[in-house]
Amino acid sequence: MSGVVDRKLSELGLTLPEVVPPLAAYQPAVVSGAYVYTAGQLPMVEGKLPVTGKVGAEVTADEAKQLARTCALNALAAVKSVVGDLDRIARVVKVVGFVASAPDFIGQPGVINGASELLGEVLGDKGVHARSAVGVAVLPLDAPVEIEIQVELVQD
Structure with a gap:
């Protein structure tokens, strides 16, 4: 059933962006055995950060949650760049989210929910x-937020 994930993205009104070129000496994603590991993905849109600053100061938690969704979409694009077809994802194994936080901000889990929710919307049970x-x-x-993901691939 090739194209299932692409169809779901389309139904949700989402488009995978171009993979953001590395900012230093690394690859956006690598395959190792049955797994794909992404580098940390910033909320880049067309090569630029739409917002900068600390969450809880210059950036609201709601804005940061939306930025985390963008990071997750960028991570899926990085995965696709090395495997060719997102239908090869057996499941998302782990998400690590970093939130640049004001000293008194304690809502990091709510911010990273943006990424987790997007992966669930796009991949269903495979996104848990x-x-x-x-x-x-x-x-x-x-950047206010950065996300990296690890996915397991379907074995041929």
């Missing part, structure tokens, strides 16, 4: 995963 949501002082380019 383990997760970490971590507050950090700063992220590359002053």
Whole structure:
């Protein structure tokens, strides 16, 4: 059933973006055995960060949650770039989310829900995963949020 995930993306009104070129010496995603590991994905839209700053200060939790959705979409694009077809995903195993947080911000799990919810909407039960949501002082380019995912591939 090739194209199931692409059809679901279309039904949701979503389009996979072009893979964001690496900002340093790494690959956006790599395959190792039955798994794909993505690099941290920033909420880049057409090569730019739409918002910068700390969540709980310059960026609201709701804005950051939407940015986490963008990060997850970018992560799916990175996965597709190395496997060719998102229907090869058996399941999302793990999501790690980083939130550049103001000192008193404690809503990191709610922010990273943006990524988790998007993966569930797109992949259904295959999108259910383990997760970490971590507050950090700063992220590359002053991004408010960064997401990395690990997916297991269907074995041929």
